[in-house]
Amino acid sequence: MKNKFERFYTTSNTGSFLIALLVGLGTGIGAVIFRYLITFFEFVGYSWIPTTFPALGNLTVVIVPAVGGLIVGLLIYNFAQEAKGHGVPEVMEAVALHGGKIRPVVALIKSLASAISIGSGGSVGREGPIVQIGSSIGSTLGQKLHLSDEKIRILVACGAAGGIAATFNAPIAGVIFALEIIVGEFSVRHFSLVVISSVASSIVGQAVFGDIPAFLIPVEYGITSLWEFSFFPVLSVLAALLGVLFVKSLYWAEDLFSDWKGVPEWLKPMIGGILLGGLALLYPILTGIHWEGQPQIFNVGYDVIEDALAGNLVLGVALAFLFMKLLATILTLGSGGSGGVFAPSLFMGAMLGTVFELGVRKIFPSIIAPPGAYALIGMAATFTAAAHAPITAVIILFELTGDYRIIMPLMLTVVITTIISQQLLKGESIYTLKLSRRGVHLSRGRDVDILEGVLVKEVMSHDFTVISMNDNLSNLSILLNQTSSHGVVVLDDDGKLFGIVTVSDLRNAISSNSNLGETKVKDVATKRADLLITYPNETIGQALYRMGSRGLGRLPVISREDPGQILGLIRRQNIIRAYHLALTRRSEITHKIKQLELETEDDFEVIHLLVNEESAISGKKVSEIARLLPEDSLLVSIKQDGRGVIPHGSTLISPNDFLTIIVNGDDVEDLKGIIK
Numbered sequence: 312m313k314n315k316f317e318r319f320y321t322t323s324n325t326g327s328f329l330i331a332l333l334v335g336l337g338t339g340i341g342a343v344i345f346r347y348l349i350t351f352f353e354f355v356g357y358s359w360i361p362t363t364f365p366a367l368g369n370l371t372v373v374i375v376p377a378v379g380g381l382i383v384g385l386l387i388y389n390f391a392q393e394a395k396g397h398g399v400p401e402v403m404e405a406v407a408l409h410g411g412k413i414r415p416v417v418a419l420i421k422s423l424a425s426a427i428s429i430g431s432g433g434s435v436g437r438e439g440p441i442v443q444i445g446s447s448i449g450s451t452l453g454q455k456l457h458l459s460d461e462k463i464r465i466l467v468a469c470g471a472a473g474g475i476a477a478t479f480n481a482p483i484a485g486v487i488f489a490l491e492i493i494v495g496e497f498s499v500r501h502f503s504l505v506v507i508s509s510v511a512s513s514i515v516g517q518a519v520f521g522d523i524p525a526f527l528i529p530v531e532y533g534i535t536s537l538w539e540f541s542f543f544p545v546l547s548v549l550a551a552l553l554g555v556l557f558v559k560s561l562y563w564a565e566d567l568f569s570d571w572k573g574v575p576e577w578l579k580p581m582i583g584g585i586l587l588g589g590l591a592l593l594y595p596i597l598t599g600i601h602w603e604g605q606p607q608i609f610n611v612g613y614d615v616i617e618d619a620l621a622g623n624l625v626l627g628v629a630l631a632f633l634f635m636k637l638l639a640t641i642l643t644l645g646s647g648g649s650g651g652v653f654a655p656s657l658f659m660g661a662m663l664g665t666v667f668e669l670g671v672r673k674i675f676p677s678i679i680a681p682p683g684a685y686a687l688i689g690m691a692a693t694f695t696a697a698a699h700a701p702i703t704a705v706i707i708l709f710e711l712t713g714d715y716r717i718i719m720p721l722m723l724t725v726v727i728t729t730i731i732s733q734q735l736l737k738g739e740s741i742y743t744l745k746l747s748r749r750g751v752h753l754s755r756g757r758d759v760d761i762l763e764g765v766l767v768k769e770v771m772s773h774d775f776t777v778i779s780m781n782d783n784l785s786n787l788s789i790l791l792n793q794t795s796s797h798g799v800v801v802l803d804d805d806g807k808l809f810g811i812v813t814v815s816d817l818r819n820a821i822s823s824n825s826n827l828g829e830t831k832v833k834d835v836a837t838k839r840a841d842l843l844i845t846y847p848n849e850t851i852g853q854a855l856y857r858m859g860s861r862g863l864g865r866l867p868v869i870s871r872e873d874p875g876q877i878l879g880l881i882r883r884q885n886i887i888r889a890y891h892l893a894l895t896r897r898s899e900i901t902h903k904i905k906q907l908e909l910e911t912e913d914d915f916e917v918i919h920l921l922v923n924e925e926s927a928i929s930g931k932k933v934s935e936i937a938r939l940l941p942e943d944s945l946l947v948s949i950k951q952d953g954r955g956v957i958p959h960g961s962t963l964i965s966p967n968d969f970l971t972i973i974v975n976g977d978d979v980e981d982l983k984g985i986i987k
Contacts, residue, residue, distance in 0.1 A: 328507055331469050334452060335508035338445035338473030339515025345422050345441055346520075352379070352430025357605045372432065372606060373588025379431025380584030383424045383649055384577035391420035396565075396644055397435070397652045398425075398443035400745040402471060402493055410460030411450050411467040418447035424649035428580075432587065432609035434639035435650020438478045442651070445470030445477075445512070446493070465504055468494045472505045473512030475707075480516055480524050484707035485509035491700050492742060524711050526617055538675070543688070543720050546667050547727035550689055553663055554696020554728070555735045557637060557656060558744060564645025576647065583646025587639055598631040607632060608639040611654040616690070619661040620683040626669045633662035652741055656694040664689025687717065692724045696732040699740040701725045765889040767854055768847035771868045771879035777802050780809045780833035784820055787812060787832055798865050800877060801836045807875030808867065812836035844869050847878055851889040854881050918979060920986040924966040927985055933962045939985055941978035947971045 356375040361367065367374060387394050393401045394417060405413050425440035449470030453463035468489040476485030486502070486509045494501055568579050591606040600607070607615050615632060618624055624632075640655040668685035691704040698704075704725050709718055739747055777800045778790055790799060791814060798813040816835045820827070825835075845854040845866050858866050864883060870876040922929055928936045933946060940946070946958050950969035964970075974982050 327504055330452065330456070330466065331504040331507040332511050334445070334449040334466050334469040335473045335511025336515060337448040337452070338441075338470050338508065339477050339512035341418065341422070341444045341448060342441045342474060342477035342512065342516060343519045345426060345437065345444060348422060348426035349430045349437065352427050353605070353610070356431050369592060370588075372591045372609075373585060376432040376584030376587045376609075377581050378584070379427050379433065380580035380582070380646065380648060381578070383428050383433075384580040384647060386420055386424045386427075387580075387647065387649065388575075388577035391417050393417050394421040394424045394443075394649050395647055396745070397439040397650065397741075399439050399492065399651070400742045402443055402446040402467060403742060404746055405446070405450065406464050406467055406493055411463035411465075412454060412460075413447045413450040413467070415447065415451040415454075418444045418451070421447070421649065425651075428643065428648045428650050429610055431584065432591075432605060433584070433643040433648045433650055434587065434608055434610070434612075434636060434655060435643050435648060435652070436611050436654025436657075437651060438475060438653035439651020440649065441474035441478050442471045442488075442493075443474075445472075445474035449508075464494070465501055468501060468505050469508030472509040476509040476513040477516040479707060479711070480513060480520075480522065481707050481710040482506075482509040482513040484703055484710055485513070487706045488700065488703045491702050492698065526613060526620060526711055540720065540723065542667075542671055543724045544727055546664065546685065546689060547692060547724045548731060549663060549667060550660060550692035550724070551696045551728045551731035551735065553633075553659060554656070554693050554732050554741075557640075557652075557659065557693075557697050558736060558739075558741045560637060560641045561644060561652070561741065562744060562748070564641040568646050580647040583642050583648055586646075587642050590635065590639055590642070594631065594635050598627070598635075600628055600631055608635045612636065612658040613654070616658055616661045616686075619665045619686040622665075622683045622686075624662075624665050626666060629662045629665040629669070633659055633666065636662070652697065653694065656697045656741075657690045660690035660693030661686040662689075663693060684717065687711075688721055688724050691721055692728040695725045696728045697741040699729060699733060699743075701729045765851045765893050766847065767845050767849050767851060767868055767881060768878075770851065770885045770889045770892065771847070771881050772885060773879050775800055775877075775880045778812070778832055780804075780831065780836065782832050784817060784825065784827040784830045784832065784835065787817060788827065791817065800867065800880070801832055802877075803875075805875075808839050808869060808877040809833065810836040810838040810842060811865070811867065839875075842867060845881060846871050851881075851886060851893075855886055858886075918972055918974060918982070920970050920972065920983065922964060922966055922968045922970060922986060926966070928964050929966050931964055933958045933964065936964065940972075941974055941982055944972055944974040944978065944982060947973060 356379065357371070360375060361371050364371075391414065393414070398421060401417075402413070405411055421440050421443050425435070425437065429435055429437060446467045447470070449466035449468075450463055453466040458466070471493045472482075472485040472489035474485070475488045476482040479485075486505050489505050489509075490501060568583070571579065574582065587609075591602070591609065594606075594608070595601045615624075619629065636655060636658050640652070643650065644652070664686035665683075667689065668683075671685075687708060691708045695701050695704045705718065705722055708721055736744070776790065776794045776796050778787060780801050780803050787799065790796075798811055801809040801812050803809040810833075812832055812835060816837070820830060820835050843857045843861060843863065843866060845857065845868055847868055847870075854866055857863070858881070866881040867877050868879040868881060870878055927939060936946075948971045949958050949962065949964065950971075951965065970986065972982065
């Protein structure tokens, strides 16, 4: 029975489609329940409580977020810490590193925590939670049916697509989001199943909420004048800067609350709620903008976005909303609340577009687009700046408007914004940055940082074929045939590295009618000055990048002290060996962590420490410091020169290295004394 469904799923298209359909329906139902939960908690917080306790007055907007934050903190801390934050990075990590496996309890806790966080006024979106809920449903179903890791990953993508489709009533955007962000690649084997799930989830949402988009678009947008295309690059730059500010501010706030060691983790969301309420009380005084019932910067803010799209906002109000929403969002998520970043980025983008439109209109009143057009484009651009998902942004806005005329300026703005924001964030997005801060670097949905933990010297080949630079091509041909090599190391008269000669070099010489008996190897070889090389203490990840840049099959390893001394070669088989070695080390670390958790009931902490020059462990190998560290501790990773390294016995610890260590809470201070 265990493999019955696996065989059915693998060999039958009907089985595959059926399971994807179940994930879509389950995600749609989960999205409906989630939205009703939000409505319920909103009613309790901002209708029932003010009516029952009228003496609270405006303090309601402080007390409700604070109580909501306390409940959220307790839920996350005690039951599922994966539910903390915006959720999508955890799904990406599960797909890339854990075979798509997500604990079933995550869907339940994420639903409750995010619904309470949003319903009590948290400035977060419902899209991220629904993506995580749908992904949990897909993962749980796959695990219950004993499917392979690859099949579970696809079901996770199906759930993510269903989450976006149910939220925005945008099934195409749901598919693109899942493939572009969660899976990281577009392929036929993913596409068909993800489409089925997305459509099914969207149908469930339409059956309950009606066939209406997430935002009501009041007018048809288009281009009034071709002169407008000169404005869009300016908006692109502003959106890129706003997106980068949002990303960096969010993780600055997370670090700020995380470093607050005197406060329990479960209490921090309550403090964030109090600060959020204080902001709500303060901003009418500062801006003259008043609210009724619930402040405009609370919750997902779709009603304010619709006002921007309809052109109902004035310049000062839009500008105030922009920065207040930024501050409210980083307070909610930075303190440990639960919710998505999709809606806040759309909100801020709409405000940015409105401010830009109103400013330009004062200067060029006759050539500006209809009210709200720039708000719409600003939404897509700001989301793209933060998430680096340009295709998703274009598709979702097209589905919302149904108007092709807005697509040209939309595409232009989004592409420029993506290029600028990627440069400013060094290729990271609001999703991947959360993972890279943990030492997990993803490229196209795969973990590439794993190869940063293996050094070239650990896996390089010491056995390689050499030939003298003064030898002729006839002898080279014989040598290549005898050794079945595709490339040979060329040495000079002093036995130093001269270059490399390959089968292709020999073939080119033959095609040019060279005399093989008279032509020297040095005449056709690639000389040392033109070679890409690597060093023994570099990582395989660095070596692989260089090989990939030119499509090379081998890379010489040379000494830093003597550039003419060749120590070995890195070939494709060495890369494969390095990958398996890295997987083994990561598995060992995971096993050790679980072993520590099982062997003791004491609380463990994960701490990050900077190694100073005076540290007792500076300049020592990992194998040498074991006796210095507390008995119940585990060195998990080392960050050297901005890159993560999986530690092993020969890894040298240097000043300014960041160490991540799991240690018994009672030994934290002792450990700090040793490291610092």
